[in-house]
Amino acid sequence: MNGADKPSRISHKELFVRKMTRDILSGKLNPGDRLPSERELAAELGIGKTVVHSGYEKLSNMGLVDIKPKSGVFVADYMKTGNIEILNAIVQLSGNELSREVTTGILDLRLAVEGMAFRELCLRRSEEDIAYLKRITGEIRNTADRAGEDELAERFFQWHREICILSGKSILTLFMNTAHDVSIAFWVNYLRMYGITFAIDRLERFIELIEARDGEGAYNLLAKGIDDYLARLENE
Amino acid sequence: MNGADKPSRISHKELFVRKMTRDILSGKLNPGDRLPSERELAAELGIGKTVVHSGYEKLSNMGLVDIKPKSGVFVADYMKTGNIEILNAIVQLSGNELSREVTTGILDLRLAVEGMAFRELCLRRSEEDIAYLKRITGEIRNTADRAGEDELAERFFQWHREICILSGKSILTLFMNTAHDVSIAFWVNYLRMYGITFAIDRLERFIELIEARDGEGAYNLLAKGIDDYLARLENE
DNA sequence: ATAACAGAACTGGTCTGACCAGATTTCATT
DNA sequence: AATGAAATCTGGTCAGACCAGTTCTGTTAT
Numbered sequence A, B: 001m002n003g004a005d006k007p008s009r010i011s012h013k014e015l016f017v018r019k020m021t022r023d024i025l026s027g028k029l030n031p032g033d034r035l036p037s038e039r040e041l042a043a044e045l046g047i048g049k050t051v052v053h054s055g056y057e058k059l060s061n062m063g064l065v066d067i068k069p070k071s072g073v074f075v076a077d078y079m080k081t082g083n084i085e086i087l088n089a090i091v092q093l094s095g096n097e098l099s100r101e102v103t104t105g106i107l108d109l110r111l112a113v114e115g116m117a118f119r120e121l122c123l124r125r126s127e128e129d130i131a132y133l134k135r136i137t138g139e140i141r142n143t144a145d146r147a148g149e150d151e152l153a154e155r156f157f158q159w160h161r162e163i164c165i166l167s168g169k170s171i172l173t174l175f176m177n178t179a180h181d182v183s184i185a186f187w188v189n190y191l192r193m194y195g196i197t198f199a200i201d202r203l204e205r206f207i208e209l210i211e212a213r214d215g216e217g218a219y220n221l222l223a224k225g226i227d228d229y230l231a232r233l234e235n236e
Numbered sequence C: 001a002t003a004a005c006a007g008a009a010c011t012g013g014t015c016t017g018a019c020c021a022g023a024t025t026t027c028a029t030t
Numbered sequence D: 001a002a003t004g005a006a007a008t009c010t011g012g013t014c015a016g017a018c019c020a021g022t023t024c025t026g027t028t029a030t
Helices: A012-025 A038-045 A049-062 A085-093 A100-124 A127-143 A149-167 A170-178 A180-194 A196-211 A215-234 B012-025 B038-045 B049-062 B085-093 B100-124 B127-143 B149-167 B170-178 B180-194 B196-211 B215-234
Strands: A065-068 A072-075 B065-068 B072-075
Touching: A012 A038, A012 A049, A012 A085, A038 A049, A049 A065, A049 A085, A085 A100, A085 A180, A085 B170, A100 A149, A100 A170, A100 A180, A100 A196, A100 A215, A100 B100, A100 B170, A127 A149, A127 A196, A149 A170, A149 A180, A149 A196, A170 A180, A170 B085, A170 B100, A180 A196, A180 A215, A196 A215, B012 B038, B012 B049, B012 B085, B038 B049, B049 B065, B049 B085, B085 B100, B085 B180, B100 B149, B100 B170, B100 B180, B100 B196, B100 B215, B127 B149, B127 B196, B149 B170, B149 B180, B149 B196, B170 B180, B180 B196, B180 B215, B196 B215
Parallel strands: none
Antiparallel strands: A065 A072, B065 B072
16 A cells, blocks of 8 residues: 555556666666566566557657567667657656756756747747736736645746747747656746745846847846856755 | 658558648648547547557657547647657658758757757867767768668768767757657758768868867857758758 | 578567546436 | 436557567578
């Protein structure tokens, strides 16, 4: 019993994927290692081969394992071949705790992606864009008290994603979504560190700069915020 | 020869996913539309319900559809909620042809990601790194004649990914892999446009700059290359 | 002793049909 | 008209059967 009482039952596949992810990411299994065959594993875990196959397929999509058809499944050199979904898996496993390396990496990318979005949006923003951003920012302020930590993090994520959407560069939006889970973990930490009021004030400062079409200003505010966050992380 | 000779038979699931992807991306189906139930579709297409389920699952992973459990499957507002895998799907559907918007978007991101990798690598590169880069570049040159278009594109992709790996910023590598398919499409076009010799010479120029620890130089060469490519694209 | 080669014993890949449980609709009862 | 139980939808899961390559193994011919 229990301990991890999940109201919604966890499927065999989900359990299997988590176990394998943990074993691989923790270093218990090393790149190149051969994994048990689908049949073996199915028998050992008392589940169907189809389930194991589906699980291996998912791990393969993340880049954690390398499936050689009709031959075997091997642990992949995932830091070479994996994709960003691995980050999301890492975050979920470690319960929203981010290592420093992951944090700085993600922030570097965020600066690149969102910085570009800010600059583009400042060039093309309409009055409607400004009104819309003000409206959703107001909504965040109004519901901040009764919103949970995760929900608030989600709202901040959506606010920044909106910048990408409004910028018209749809690639940036797709990228933001790809890094969703890891972003949420970041925002939870951020909001704990700086507090809600400070964070919302910052959103409004961004809106002012966009309204003034000050792309460089918005970029610099973003860059400065990231630097500051990393500096505080160092001093912890 | 050839064109589309696929030796490996295409599975029902693959066919189904492609059809749905095409219908959604082409605008034949619109965000919010309810899709047929798994059973309906299975009967209509003469395949098993599990196959349809698995297909819907894949589409959901890409962010193309929104699965409401026990309720129905709906076309998602994918430009808002989709992730980068959608790009890969777009590329595959259009037979490696890239729209201008996708191309510029991807190149913007590449500049951000690889530019950072070049700068970092110039700071920390060892003699071994240089020797390794020279070796794999030599291999590309030696095999360029007998390699197919796609294989060569893959090798160029791997070369640039190697920059990310050697830079030590593993997040950048993960990002590169996430955009793999779309990058291959880019490199195929690039190699057609500039020719193999020019492209390989350029790799060697990069190595010289890394050896000289000239991070700015490498960044500028990358930026200039991208600008030039986009300019030529305009004039086509 | 060694090389070549059938065939047995693996491997992952695909698909069907059955069953589960939550969501939704229908329709008789109040 | 409002209520609520039951029928009928929905996606979610799973086991087992079959397919087709790959790899190992033991025999045979040199």
